[in-house]
Each structure stands twice: as C-alpha cells, then as structure tokens.
Amino acid sequence: MNKTNTAPARLGFIGVLLLTVAGCAGLAPQSSLEQVQQQSAELTGQDALHWATEQDQPPVVRERIAELLAEPLALESAVEIALMNNPGLQARLFDLGIADAQRVQASRLPNPGFSIGRMTRGSEVEWERGLHLNLGSLIALPLTRRIAEGQNAQVQREVSLSVMRLATDTRIAWYRAVAAQQSLAYSEQVLQAADAGAEMAHRMAAVGNYSALQQAREQSFYAEAALSHLQARQEQVASHERLVRLLGLWGEQTNFTLPERLPDVPAEPLDQPDIEQQAMASRLDVQAAQQGAERLATNLKLGKATRFINVLELGISNNSSNEEPVQRGYEITVELPLFDWSGARMAGNEARYMQQLQRTAEVAINARSQVRESYQAYRTAWDVAAHYRDEIVPLRKRISEENMLLYNGMFIGVFELLADAREQISTVNRYLQAQSDFWVAQSELDLVRFGPVTPSEANSASTTPASPAGGH
Amino acid sequence: MVSRRDFFMGAGAITAAVAASSVSRVSLAGLPEPVIQSSPETMAPLEPNTGRPYKPVVTLNGWTLPWRMNNGVKEFHLVAEPVVREMAPGFNAHLWGYNGQSPGPTIEVVEGDRVRIFVTNKLPEHTSIHWHGQRLPNGMDGVAGLNQRAIPAGKTYVYEFEAKRPGTFMYHPHADEMVQMAMGMMGFWVTHPRDAHPNIDEVDRDYCFLLNAYDVEPGSYTPKIMEMLDFNIWTFNSRVFPGIDPLVARKDDKVRIRVGNLTMTNHPIHLHGHEFEVTGTDGGPVPRGARWPEVTTDVAVGQMRQIEFIASDLGDWAFHCHKSHHTMNAMGHDVPTMLGVDHRKVVTQINSLIPDYMVMGERGMADMAEMQMPLPENTIPMMTGDGPFGSVEMGGMFTMLKVRADQPAGDYSDPGWYQQPEGTQAFEWTGPLAEPARFKSESTTGKPAVEVQVRKPTGHSGH
Numbered sequence: 001m002n003k004t005n006t007a008p009a010r011l012g013f014i015g016v017l018l019l020t021v022a023g024c025a026g027l028a029p030q031s032s033l034e035q036v037q038q039q040s041a042e043l044t045g046q047d048a049l050h051w052a053t054e055q056d057q058p059p060v061v062r063e064r065i066a067e068l069l070a071e072p073l074a075l076e077s078a079v080e081i082a083l084m085n086n087p088g089l090q091a092r093l094f095d096l097g098i099a100d101a102q103r104v105q106a107s108r109l110p111n112p113g114f115s116i117g118r119m120t121r122g123s124e125v126e127w128e129r130g131l132h133l134n135l136g137s138l139i140a141l142p143l144t145r146r147i148a149e150g151q152n153a154q155v156q157r158e159v160s161l162s163v164m165r166l167a168t169d170t171r172i173a174w175y176r177a178v179a180a181q182q183s184l185a186y187s188e189q190v191l192q193a194a195d196a197g198a199e200m201a202h203r204m205a206a207v208g209n210y211s212a213l214q215q216a217r218e219q220s221f222y223a224e225a226a227l228s229h230l231q232a233r234q235e236q237v238a239s240h241e242r243l244v245r246l247l248g249l250w251g252e253q254t255n256f257t258l259p260e261r262l263p264d265v266p267a268e269p270l271d272q273p274d275i276e277q278q279a280m281a282s283r284l285d286v287q288a289a290q291q292g293a294e295r296l297a298t299n300l301k302l303g304k305a306t307r308f309i310n311v312l313e314l315g316i317s318n319n320s321s322n323e324e325p326v327q328r329g330y331e332i333t334v335e336l337p338l339f340d341w342s343g344a345r346m347a348g349n350e351a352r353y354m355q356q357l358q359r360t361a362e363v364a365i366n367a368r369s370q371v372r373e374s375y376q377a378y379r380t381a382w383d384v385a386a387h388y389r390d391e392i393v394p395l396r397k398r399i400s401e402e403n404m405l406l407y408n409g410m411f412i413g414v415f416e417l418l419a420d421a422r423e424q425i426s427t428v429n430r431y432l433q434a435q436s437d438f439w440v441a442q443s444e445l446d447l448v449r450f451g452p453v454t455p456s457e458a459n460s461a462s463t464t465p466a467s468p469a470g471g472h
Numbered sequence: 473m474v475s476r477r478d479f480f481m482g483a484g485a486i487t488a489a490v491a492a493s494s495v496s497r498v499s500l501a502g503l504p505e506p507v508i509q510s511s512p513e514t515m516a517p518l519e520p521n522t523g524r525p526y527k528p529v530v531t532l533n534g535w536t537l538p539w540r541m542n543n544g545v546k547e548f549h550l551v552a553e554p555v556v557r558e559m560a561p562g563f564n565a566h567l568w569g570y571n572g573q574s575p576g577p578t579i580e581v582v583e584g585d586r587v588r589i590f591v592t593n594k595l596p597e598h599t600s601i602h603w604h605g606q607r608l609p610n611g612m613d614g615v616a617g618l619n620q621r622a623i624p625a626g627k628t629y630v631y632e633f634e635a636k637r638p639g640t641f642m643y644h645p646h647a648d649e650m651v652q653m654a655m656g657m658m659g660f661w662v663t664h665p666r667d668a669h670p671n672i673d674e675v676d677r678d679y680c681f682l683l684n685a686y687d688v689e690p691g692s693y694t695p696k697i698m699e700m701l702d703f704n705i706w707t708f709n710s711r712v713f714p715g716i717d718p719l720v721a722r723k724d725d726k727v728r729i730r731v732g733n734l735t736m737t738n739h740p741i742h743l744h745g746h747e748f749e750v751t752g753t754d755g756g757p758v759p760r761g762a763r764w765p766e767v768t769t770d771v772a773v774g775q776m777r778q779i780e781f782i783a784s785d786l787g788d789w790a791f792h793c794h795k796s797h798h799t800m801n802a803m804g805h806d807v808p809t810m811l812g813v814d815h816r817k818v819v820t821q822i823n824s825l826i827p828d829y830m831v832m833g834e835r836g837m838a839d840m841a842e843m844q845m846p847l848p849e850n851t852i853p854m855m856t857g858d859g860p861f862g863s864v865e866m867g868g869m870f871t872m873l874k875v876r877a878d879q880p881a882g883d884y885s886d887p888g889w890y891q892q893p894e895g896t897q898a899f900e901w902t903g904p905l906a907e908p909a910r911f912k913s914e915s916t917t918g919k920p921a922v923e924v925q926v927r928k929p930t931g932h933s934g935h
Contacts, residue, residue: 189825196821200813207812214808402691404828408845410837410854411690411804414822414829421825 027104032096032156039160039284043446044167045076048083051093061085069249069256075174075263078247082170083163085248092162099155106148110137113315124323130331132315143302150295157284161451166246168447172440173243178258179436180232180239186429187225187232190422194225197418218415225422262435265389269382270445272375279371279449286367289360296353303342303349366452374441374448381434381441388431396427503590503628504540504549508572512558514717514884524582526664527674529730530884532681532719532871533711534660537577545586545632548579550601550659552623552645553594557656559707560715560801560867563852565686566693567656567710568595574710575682576643576659583638583666589631591623595652598622601631602646603661604732605754605776608633616647623647638665638672639756640730640776642682654697656710658682658734671757673726675780676881679719680730681709683739683771683793683869690802691848701736702805706798706868713799713870714857718886719791721783722879732776740794741777742768743873745785752778768794783875788859788890793869801867803854810834841865860889 029051037049050061057065061084068077083089110133117128137144201218204210244254272278280286319327403420406412444453509515515535517528522541529536539546555569570576581587593599600622602614612633616622623629641661645652660680665672684707687699695705708716721727728751731741749763754776771777792799810833822829832839841855841863855865864870876887 192821193825196818196825199818199821200815203813203815203818204808204810207814209809209811209813400826402848404826405846405848405851406690406804407829407832408843409690409802409804409847409851410807410832410840411802411848413804413807414810415808417826417829418822421822425825 027100029097029100032100032152032159033093035156036093036096036160036163039157040163040167042282043164043450044079044083046080046083046167048080049093049163050084051090057085065249065253069253072257072259073174074259075171078174078243079167079170081247081249082166086166086246087248089162089166092159095155096159099152103145103148103152107141107145109141110134115315124321126319126321126324128317128319130315130317132313132331135314140302143298146298147295147302150291150298154288154291157288161284164447164450168443168453170243170246171443173239173246174258175262175436175439175443177236177239177243178262179432180236181258182261182432183429184229184232184236186425186432187229189425191222191225191229193418193421193425194222197415198222200414200418221419221422262432262439265382265385265435265438269379269386275375275449276368276371279367280364282449283367283371284451286360286364289356289363293353293356293360296349296356300346300349300353303346370448370452374445374453378438378441378445381438385431385434385438388427388434392427393431396424400424503592504547506549506551506571506592507538507577508551509535509577510572512573512711512715516884517882518580520580523585524666526580526582527678528580529578529662529678529680531578531660531709532679533709533715533717534573534575534681535577536580537571542588545588546581547588547590549590549592550576551592551594552599552601552657555656557710558715559705559710560712560852563712563715563850564693565656565688565695565705565710567686567695568652569656570659574656574658575684576657578660578662578680579643580662580664581635582664583635585635585663587631587633587635590628591631592628593623593625596625598624598647599645599652599657600629600647601643603631603633604642604644604774605639606633606641606661607636614646635663637756638663638669640680640732640752640754640778642732642734642776644734651697653734654686654695654699656684656686656695658684660730660732662730669757671751671759673728673751673780675728676725677719677721677884678728678730680732683708683731683733683735684710685735685737686710688802690851693850703735704802704805706735706793706800708869708871712801712852713864713867716871717884718788718872718874720874720876720879720884720887722881723783723786723875723877725783725875726780727783727873728778728780730776730778731771733771733773736773737795738770738772739798739869740768740770741779741792742794743779743781743789743791745787745789746781746783746873748779748781750777751780752776783873786875786877786890787892789873789875791871791873792866799866799868799870801852801854801856807833811836838863838865 033049033051037047040049041047050058065081065085068081071077073081112131112133115128115130115132117126117130119126119128197218198221201210201215205212205215240258244250249256313333315331315333317327317329317331319329321327400420403412403417407414407417447453512533514530514533517530518536518538519528520526523539523546537548537550539548541547550570552568552570553572555567555572555574557565557567557569557574559565567574579587579589589601591599591601598616600614600616600620603612606613611619612631613619614631620629639662641663642658643661644658660682662678662680685703686695686705686707687703688695688705705712711717719727719729729748730752731739733739744767747765747767748769749758749765750769751758751763757778766779769777769779810831813834815831815834819829819831830843830845832843837855840853844853847853852867855863855867857864857866857870874887874890876890879887
C-alpha cells in the first residue's frame with residue numbers, strides 16, 4: 001500500500017457522494033402485490049389477492065370462503081376462492097417478496113474495505129490505515145439498481161400471469177365439472193331408457209312374445225348404457241376433484257355443490273379483428289421480453305462504461321509512525337489491461353443482447369400466432385356449439401316428435417321409441433360437450449391476451465376436439 | 473261429372489311441375505278434347521248418347537271416359553300425366569294416372585265397336601298402353617319394344633282396334649311398367665255385349681273397380697316404387713276405407729261387381745250376407761253350368777272376376793279382401809307384439825323420458841282405433857272409420873254393400889246407416905250362465921286333473 005497524503009475534506013466529499021448515489025431504497029413488497037392485483041384484475045375481475053402471512057387462514061378469508069361455498073358455486077366465486085386459497089399461488093406470491101428484497105439489496109452500496117497494518121523498522125513503529133472502495137460498483141450503482149428494479153417488474157409480471165393462469169384454470173375446471181355433472185345426469189337418463197327397454201324385453205320374453213335373442217339384444221343396450229354411466233360418473237368425480245385442488249379445499253369444504261347447468265353459449269360470437277394488436281399491447285410475456293432486451297442493453301452500456309473502471313479501486317490511506325509525521329494519501333489500483341481488455345466480456349454481453357433481441361422477436365411472433373390460433377379455436381368452438389344449438393338439437397327433437405307420431409300410428413314399436421330417446425339424449429349430451437368446449441376456448445382466449453396458453457390449461461375432458469391447444 | 477278443360481292450369485303445383493313435357497296445342501288439333509276429372513267421388517253412370525246403346529257401369533270412386541263418334545269410330549283421348557289422388561280425406565298421394573285421376577277413367581264400349589284411342593304422354597318418361605285381355609292386332613297390344621315404339625314424353629300415339637269380345641278388361645302401361653304401375657297407372661275397360669248373350673245377364677247395378685296397392689311412407693306422398701311385396705296401402709280404385717263409397721242396391725236388384733287385380737298378390741274378395749256366382753273371368757263369361765256359389769272369390773294377380781248375386785237381404789253388409797292386413801291402413805310391419813305384456817312401472821319410466829308415450833298393443837291393436845292420437849302428416853290411422861255402433865276398426869280394402877228396400881233405381885247415393893228391426897241384433901246376456909255338465913273326474917277349478925308334462929329325451933331314458 002502506498003502512502004499518500006490527502007486532505008480530510010476529500011474523505012467527506014466521497015462520503016456525501018456515496019450517500020447520494022445510494023439513495024434510500026426501502027422494502028415495499030405490498031406495492032408489488034398491488035401491482036400484480038392491478039395487472040391481473042383485467043382477467044380475473046377480482047381483488048382477492050392477499051398474503052398468507054401465517055400458517056392458518058385469517059378468519060376473514062375463512063368466512064368468505066365458507067360464505068361462497070354455501071351457495072351452489074358460481075363461476076366467479078370459484079375464481080375468488082382460488083385466488084384466496086390456492087396454496088400454489090400463495091407460494092408464488094412470495095416470489096414478489098424475494099424479488100423486492102433483491103431489488104433493495106441491489107440498491108445498497110458495496111461495503112467499503114478497511115485495512116490496517118502495523119510495521120516496525122528498528123525502533124520505528126508504523127501504522128498503516130486504509131479505507132478502500134470498489135469504484136466500479138459505485139459508479140455502476142444507478143445502473144444496477146435499474147436492472148434490479150427491472151427484474152422486480154419482471155417477477156411481478158410473471159406472478160400476474162400465474163394469477164391469471166390460475167383464474168383461467170379454475171374457470172376451465174369449473175366448466176368441465178359442471179358439464180361432467182350435467183353429462184352424468186344425461187347418462188342416467190340414457191340408462192333409464194335402456195333399463196325400461198331391458199325390462200320391457202324381459203317381460204315380453206316372459207309372456208312368450210320375444211325370443212332369447214331379441215331379449216338379449218335389448219339387454220345389451222342396457223349393459224352398454226351402464227358402462228357409459230360408470231364412465232360418466234368417473235369423469236364427474238375427476239373433474240370435481242380437479243376443481244377442488246385448484247380451489248385449495250379440503251375436508252368438509254369439498255362438499256360444495258355446482259349449478260345444474262352451464263351458461264348458454266352467447267347468441268353471437270365475439271368479433272375481434274384487432275385482437276392481435278390488442279394482445280401485443282397486453283401480452284405480459286412480450287412486455288417482459290422487451291424489457292429484458294432493454295435491460296441487457298443497459299447492461300451493455302454499463303459494461304462499456306465500466307470497461308476499465310470496474311478494475312479500478314480507490315483507496316485512502318492514513319499512515320502514522322511514531323517517528324514520522326502522519327502520512328495521508330489515496331491510492332488507486334488499476335488492473336493493467338494487458339491480457340484482458342474486457343473484449344471477451346463485451347462480446348459475451350453483446351451476444352446475450354442480440355440473443356435477447358431474437359428471443360423477443362420469437363416471443364412476439366409466437367404470441368401473435370397463439371392469439372390467432374386461440375381466436376380461431378374460439379370461433380370454431382362457437383360455430384360447433386351454435387350448430388348443435390341451432391341445427392342438430394332441433395333436428396333431433398323434430399325426429400323424436402315424428403317418431404312419436406310414427407309410434408302413435410303403430411308404425412314403430414316402443415323399442416324404436418326408446419332407442420330414439422337414447423339417441424336424442426346422447427345428442428343433447430354432445431351439445432353439452434360442445435358448450436363446455438366453447439367456454440374453455442373462451443377462457444383460453446381471455447388468457448392468451450396476457451400470456452401463452454399451455455397444454456396444462458387445455459386439460460380437455462371433452463370428446464369433441466374443439467378445445468384449442470393454445471400456444472406452447 | 474266434372475270436366476274442366478282448364479284443369480291443367482289448376483291441377484296443383486305437383487301436377488304442373490312434373491308434367492314437364494308440354495304438348496303443343498297444334499299437335500293436339502283435331503283430337504278429341506281430353507276430359508279431365510278432379511273429383512274422387514263415384515260418378516253417376518255415363519249413359520251413352522251416341523253409338524250403340526248399352527247399360528253403363530258404375531266405377532267405384534271413379535268415372536267413365538266420354539267419347540266422340542268420328543265416322544262410326546269411337547274416339548277416346550287418354551292423357552297420361554302426374555295426378556294427386558285423394559286416397560281418403562286428409563290423405564293425398566302423388567301418383568301418375570290418366571286424365572286427372574288414378575286409376576284412369578273406365579272405358580266403356582260395345583262388342584264390335586271400332587275404337588280409336590289417342591294417348592298423349594305428359595309423363596316425364598315414355599309410356600305405352602297395353603289393353604289387358606283384348607283380342608286385337610299385334611301392333612296394338614302396347615308392349616313397348618315388342619309391338620311398338622314407346623310413346624315418348626310429349627307425344628301422342630293412336631291405338632285403333634275392334635272391341636271383339638264382350639267382357640271385363642283393364643289397361644295399363646307396358647313400358648317401365650314396374651314404376652308406372654307402382655305409381656297408379658291403370659284403368660278399367662268394359663265391353664258390353666251387342667245383343668242378348670246367353671251367358672251374360674242383364675243386371676240392375678253393375679259396379680267395377682281395380683285392386684291396387686301402394687307403399688306410401690307415413691308422412692310422405694309419393695309411393696315407393698321399388699317395393700315388391702311389403703305394401704302398406706291396399707286400395708279399391710286407389711281409395712281406402714273410410715274413403716271408399718259403399719255399393720248400394722235396391723232390395724232384390726241383380727248386382728254385378730267386376731274386380732280387376734293389378735297388385736302383386738291375390739285378394740280373396742268376400743261378401744257378407746249373400747252368396748254370389750263368378751259369372752265371368754278374364755277369358756269371358758263363365759258358362760252357366762260351370763258356375764258355383766261362393767261367398768269369397770280369390771282374384772289372382774293380373775286377373776279379373778265378375779261376380780253376380782241378388783241383393784236379397786236388407787242391411788249394411790261388409791265387403792272386403794279377406795287378407796286381414798289388407799283391411800288395415802299403413803302400419804309398421806316390424807312392431808313388436810305387446811300382447812299380454814305388463815307395462816306397469818316401465819310406463820312411468822318411459823314417460824319421464826318421453827312424456828307423450830302411451831301404452832298400445834298390451835291388450836291388442838284395437839287401442840289404435842280407440843285412441844285418436846296425432847299421426848305424421850298425410851297419414852290416416854291404420855284402422856279407422858266409424859259405423860253406427862262404434863269404430864269399424866278397419867281400413868284399406870273394405871267397403872259395404874248397402875241393400876235398401878226403397879233405394880230408387882239409378883240412385884247410387886249412400887243411404888246412410890241401416891236401421892235394424894227391433895230384436896234382430898246381438899245383445900248382451902245378463903242372465904246366469906248354466907254350469908255345463910262335466911265328467912266326475914274333471915276338476916271343477918278348470919284345471920286339468922293331470923298336468924301335461926313335456927318329457928325331453930335324455931341319454932338314459934331307455935327307449
């Protein structure tokens with residue numbers, strides 16, 4: 001360490017400088033939550049987010065959930081419960097706290113170093129005291145703080161997306177569960193028709209009007225209907241449980257009821273010619289990618305700015321000796337850029353920046369494509385459901401009415417009438433599936449405006465391939 | 473008789489639309505004006521005012537075609553065309569026929585008449601006419617391809633021959649006849665004897681009709697022309713009961729009924745309350761010594777029969793085909809037999825799915841006639857038609873012979889229901905039923921003393 005003399009004023013100046021640069025950044029996780037609330041509310045329509053600060057739910061949450069579960073669970077009530085109660089989401093929310101802490105961390109000054117040395121030369125005792133500070137990180141502080149803030153914003157966005165995904169998943173699970181429950185009711189009706197047929201055939205065989213073969217044929221309809229009924233029951237249980245998981249319910253809470261039927265498919269589909277443009281403005285992943293690129297650009301700038309000075313260390317020394325006057329001074333250590341001119345690091349940064357630019361382009365292209373695909377899936381699902389509603393179901397109904405007339409005229413028998421009833425019920429059931437597919441597509445279309453729709457959302461329970469795969 | 477020259481203008485959209493092959497007025501110049509019939513009612517006999525005199529027939533729910541005399545030749549004009557036939561009120565069939573009706577008009581001539589028949593084809597395809605049973609030059613027999621070229625759509629052909637022998641005949645196409653007969657193209661032909669004939673009696677009433685069958689899907693209008701045997705509409709002159717007029721007679725009238733069969737199965741035609749003799753076949757009058765009494769005569773496919781009897785007994789007498797399904801209207805042929813099947817509980821179950829469901833057939837099919845339930849459009853119930861004592865429970869080839877003491881000669885109108893004299897009708901027995909004498913060994917419970925046991929052969933029965 002060199003010994004240098006410096007005016008004490010210098011030290012003061014540096015202190016003031018450091019304090020100015022450091023500013024006064026405080027922890028503010030609540031504002032992060034509010035940001036997330038704000039960002040996600042457009043899709044969720046809810047302000048139910050809260051921190052689970054304790055192991056147990058606060059009583060106000062518990063009461064609210066109990067209140068919502070007391071009624072047949074409405075769609076938006078399910079979303080509200082999921083946002084309050086899904087433990088996975090609660091875990092995710094803590095990412096906000098972590099990011100906030102990191103942000104604050106990044107805005108703190110690097111700790112200065114202090115050195116003290118004692119040397120003797122004969123009778124001379126020399127004390128060397130030095131205070132040194134990495135100048136590079138100090139100069140870079142405003143930039144690193146901006147980077148950290150950017151990171152914080154990114155985490156907020158990701159968490160917002162998680163919130164919206166949960167809301168979408170919950171809605172889809174709700175639609176599926178209601179549809180499955182309705183399907184189960186239809187399959188009970190089919191079973192009933194088949195049962196009546198089997199019973200009638202049995203009685204006909206008993207009085208000698210039917211052969212064993214004819215009776216067995218009618219019995220086989222019943223057997224098959226019973227199988228479908230089992231499958232429908234399984235589907236009902238599975239979809240109910242999926243909803244339970246998303247709502248984070250357990251114990252007594254799982255005994256909630258659902259409305260009897262799905263909402264009607266809207267009379268007209270949503271016509272959104274500018275959905276791509278809208279999505280470009282609202283897609284969080286696009287925004288994140290853009291900000292990532294900006295951040296890397298800043299980083300690059302930072303790198304250029306600190307190309308030399310980040311290997312620069314400033315120190316002040318105060319050396320005292322029992323024989324000499326006190327020595328004051330400063331020292332600057334500079335790495336000789338002999339072997340490493342930071343060229344590689346700069347090239348790396350540049351490459352990373354370019355990489356991020358390409359990724360951003362990719363994200364934007366994928367987002368546009370996903371939005372188009374989701375909208376197409378939504379339109380198709382609407383067309384299919386509307387076709388069922390306007391064409392197929394009325395036609396089936398007409399056929400059944402005409403069959404009733406044929407039965408009246410003794411042109412067909414009771415078994416044909418029952419077979420027709422089974423057919424009609426199955427058609428209505430397929431319409432129900434189409435309806436459910438429509439609502440799933442609608443939910444995914446809502447989500448795709450904010451972020452990518454992954455296959456996990458498209459947990460299609462349906463037999464009609466109308467649910468959009470979304471982007472993935 | 474309705475004869476409307478402008479019938480084509482108002483014959484309904486179907487007729488107009490299908491008769492695509494228009495016939496120019498010029499080509500029809502000089503031909504007898506075609507006479508068109510639109511009413512399905514039985515028309516009064518057409519008394520001859522030109523040509524040789526004869527005693528005309530009455531065509532059940534039909535009519536006789538007027539003619540014009542041209543230098544001693546009787547000229548008729550038949551127009552083959554699509555028509556709408558009312559098979560019964562509320563049930564219309566889209567058929568092909570002649571001069572506005574199916575079957576076409578009856579042609580009546582006298583033995584020895586020279587006959588010239590113009591046949592105009594207004595069908596969408598070619599046709600021809602075969603004069604079933606007539607003796608005529610080979611080139612007039614009407615088998616398309618064999619005896620003549622088929623009459624193309626839109627063209628008029630002329631048939632000319634002498635009506636050589638008296639008797640009952642038919643006419644029908646012999647070109648694409650499978651389709652054209654399934655569509656109702658057919659008509660009656662009667663050749664009256666010129667002079668008193670030893671085997672042909674004068675009669676007071678002379679009725680004629682054709683037997684025909686169609687397969688009209690309930691709710692539709694056009695017969696299914698590919699059907700071979702499983703018809704569902706069995707008709708007298710393309711009418712089904714209760715759409716068929718009764719045959720009426722004054723007590724002790726001598727009545728002749730001529731029946732021709734152009735269906736694909738035979739029909740045992742049965743008359744109640746009287747015996748008749750078959751006095752004529754396709755081949756001509758039956759010699760008196762060869763006749764025998766009958767109450768049913770089987771009219772085989774492609775045959776004609778003349779039956780004659782004295783309407784000696786007052787009343788409303790059933791007259792029908794004795795194939796019981798032929799006295800039904802359209803019905804399902806694969807409907808399961810529900811007789812004796814207990815429907816309890818199952819009905820409730822079915823009703824929860826199909827609210828309009830009603831049990832039928834559990835006690836028999838008469839339910840069908842009792843319950844008036846909505847049917848497909850253009851369909852009449854399979855058994856219908858009421859008599860004075862309730863439902864007659866029949867349709868199809870069923871009508872009545874109505875014999876009345878005061879029915880004026882030449883009056884063919886329906887005299888209404890017969891008033892049965894006091895004490896001449898079956899009645900309910902309300903007195904005790906005497907126990908029949910039984911063997912001592914006979915069980916009084918009605919069960920046989922020894923149950924009949926069916927023994928199935930086994931390998932060890934030692935026989």
